[in-house]
Amino acid sequence: MARSDIRRSAPQGGPKPAKQPPTGARKWFRRLFVWGFAIALLAAMALGVAVALAAQSLPSFEQMKSNQAGQMIVVRARDGTELVSLGPSYGKWLSYKDIPPVMRDAMVSVEDRRFRSHFGIDPIGLARAGYVALTTGKGLRATSTITQQLARTVFLNNNRTLGRKLREGILAMALEWKYSKDDILELYLNKVYFGGGAYGVDAASRKFFGHPGSEITLPEAAIIAGLVKAPSHYSPTADADAAVGRAGVVLGLMEQNGAITPADAAAVDFSKIKFASEKGQNSVRYFTDWALPQLDLLLGENTEPIEVWTTLDVGMQKAATDAIQKNVPGGAQGALVSMDRDGAVLAMVGGTDYVTSNYNRAVNAVRQPGSAWKLFVYLAALEGGYTPNDKVVDEPVTIDGWSPRNSGGTYAGEIDVRTAFAYSKNTVAASLGNEVGFSAVAGMARRFGITTPISTVPSMVLGSNEVRLIDMTRAFASVSAKGQAVEPYGITKIQTTDGRVLYERQQKPGAMLVPAYVAAGITDLLQSAVSIGTGRAAQIGRPVAGKTGTTTSNKDGWFLGFSSGVTTGVWMGRDDDKPVPGLQGGSAPARAFAAYMTVAVRGRPVEKFETEVTLPAWQIEPDDEANLSGNPEDYYYVDEQGNLVDPNRQTPGQDGQDPGKTAPEPAVLPPAANDDFLDQATGRSKPEPAPKAKTDPATKAKPGAL
Incomplete structure (x- = not known):
């Protein structure tokens, strides 16, 4: 074997090369991952505990059914007469199986199309809303699920604060923990507000179409489902065209989500819808519509039943x-x-x-x-x-x-x-x-x-x-x-x-x-x-x-x-x-x-008007220039010698001065211009000086006297 081959061969059982220590970046990344995972795990555990505790504190399903939302407001005239009573109107409670499938599908399609798959909050919807906010620069749009809306309707208010949204999310997950999806949808459809004081699909159906909620048809379901976004704006009694236009959007979403077929959507004819005639309401409602929104400014957040005493006179309103x-x-x-x-x-x-x-x-x-x-x-x-x-x-x-x-x-x-x-x-x-x-x-x-x-x-x-x-x-x-x-x-x-x-x-x-x-x-x-x-x-x-x-x-x-x-x-x-x-x-x-x-004015005394025009003295001066100069008490003047005169200067008898006593001598002011300056400015000849005469000091004239 060649020597070079022998050198390249590693000895059997020899010591292994030392392991290289991690670099600084890898070390910090590893620590960040470990700490991040630990914090996330703790946060998940804390969230789980919070949701479990919230779920344990939730009322039973029967108690939830009897817990009604809304505030009763009795509006009274100035004499105490009841003008109108405003507040929630609840129809018959409809069980899940009694609610028409088209009504359930319409509501899920327009309000929460992933209702059956999420756990109370919709991570996909939140991620999409965050992406849209980052890419467009617009604010984060609301992404509340049906379960979140139910939590807000039953337990919370509509304040747009981070704390309220966090509580809403925890309660939504607790509701999903304790109740089935069918239970949640049943609660929601019987409690959500549809405008005009109507809470629940049965009350809305009776108010807008004049029949029970169990008889709702597809076009009616689309109209009712469209009201949740803006009940006052899309109300059929206020603007039927707006209500029908919104219902068309709902039908499109139902078709997109597979709740109805294109043929079903095309077969809907809104012109055949007959809206129920509303019970007569007199013109008092114009006044209450103007006055009652002021409650938010006068009271702030308040949910207890109240009586509002107003300025309206019943007899005058009729007249x-x-x-x-x-x-x-x-x-x-x-x-x-x-x-x-x-x-x-x-x-x-x-x-x-x-x-x-x-x-x-x-x-x-x-x-x-x-x-x-x-x-x-x-x-x-x-x-x-x-x-x-x-x-x-x-x-x-x-x-x-x-x-x-x-x-x-x-x-x-x-x-x-x-x-x-x-x-x-x-x-x-x-x-x-x-x-x-x-x-x-x-x-x-x-x-x-x-x-x-x-x-x-x-x-x-x-x-x-x-x-x-x-x-x-x-x-x-x-x-x-x-x-x-x-x-x-x-x-x-x-x-x-x-x-x-x-x-x-x-x-x-x-x-x-x-x-x-x-x-x-x-x-x-x-x-x-x-x-x-x-x-x-x-x-x-x-x-x-x-x-x-x-x-x-x-x-x-x-x-x-x-x-x-x-x-x-x-x-x-x-x-x-x-x-x-x-x-x-x-x-x-x-x-x-x-x-x-x-x-x-019947019963009020006859009153003559005060039409006597008594002008201030400074406005009735014969000199037109005085009329343009305003109130003389606001200005200073000059006398014949050009000296500044303060019109507010104290005179004998003013400010506690005893009229019987001699007022103090006013301060002697120097003339605004001496004779030499005037002679030079006007070109007049300077008079010859008069021969000096002896005068008694007691009769000597004061400077500035004529």
Whole structure:
């Protein structure tokens, strides 16, 4: 054998080569893996213990069936009369086998398609939602399973906090531990909220289709399953088209998941669905729909049965409903808001029929106010120095290329401010708005509670900006309150059914929006508009102040006014913004105002308006320049020698000074300019110095005396 072969041969039974120690990176990776595995194992054990404990504490299936969710709310009028009782409505409990398979399949398809395979939470859904959030930059979307929704419905609330989601996940796994999938689905379908106060498929079926839940068909199941995502939005009673559109999505998901065949989906005809007619509900629901959402702000989280005492007056509400229904033009809608002098909403009508349309036009619709907007133009003019008796000229005017015209196309020439307002002269309003500044008019509107966007183009003085009826009514109520801010409110007290008070409104005075003389001046103008102007149809046999509003092509008609401490706003028009023949603010809206106010002020004393305009002394100076300089108490002056004079300087008898005592000598101020400077500046010759004469020191003149 060659020597080289002998060298390469390893000796039999010799020592093995030493093992290389691990590198630093491998060492840290190994430690990280070990610690991570240990922590994960401990977390899994802790989670298992938590789920086991939660499962042991869960009630029995029979107890779960009797545990109903929802809060009962009794709404009362200002006199204690029960207006409406709101709360959960439960139908007959349906066992799993009594729930139609199409209903079960529809709910699983749209809410939790992996319901049969997960353990309470859906890891695949969570992973997918996390991936979508990372790749799109959007927030993490909700991925609650049916079991999680059941846990939230029965045991938790809807707060979107991490702690609540963790508890929800643990309870969901506990439910899966203790109950079967069929039990969980039975509980869910009998407890989930479908809108309109209906809890469970039987209550929903009876409410929307008029028959028991055991008779639900495929298209009906698709509609009901689609409600869970947004009960109020997809409710058939509120928007049948939206409900049917959502049901189409549900059918698509059912077909995708194999619950129905394409032929089954194609055979569905939603036009044959007959929705149950809803029981009559009066216009009180417009008010409760506006007031009750405020409970979240006044109470926060609360689930116990409560009574809500409101400002609504039952008699006034009936009068308001009758006034709108009897005066609104055919094919049009009407709305009314009425407030007491402190902002308490006495009546609210959001449309002609709540069942047909629960859209609240009194607080949600935005429409052009027409000449009713002139309230803010004339408020700004009065604050700027005008009085109701001042002369203005009604003549053609052009502002930045815009030429407004009066109704009828005629011009009256020189008239006073009162007449221009009473007869709603557009050219005068345009000239005044241009003079005081369109931004000043916009600022006045904001000051009086207008919350919608305001454009300062010249046409804004004639009401081109869209507003809400409740905001305009609030503005007129602030005028009625002599310039003090008024804030609408509808809830005075909240208490539990056993009488424990949870909230009670504390009345606070509002800020002064304009001086008293401005409020008196605009009240003078508003009273004239009803007495001799465009609002004569609103007269009720006692002092009324108000303003009409009519928009282009008679699309909107407004009347807003007040009497005896009650302020009421009326709007009429079509929802599609089409013209309404003959509709003007001084016609149907003014008549509805008068019909309502005749009832509303009955029993209240007749109140005369304070229209005496007493201007501050600084505003009635004959010198026009004084009118432009503002309040002199806010400024300093110079005397004949050019010396600064403080008008607030103390004089004898002020600040506790005894009038009988001699006031201290005022400080001697140096002249603003000496004679040499004046001679040089004006070029006048310097007089020869007079011969010096001897004077008695006691009679020597003081510096600066003439």
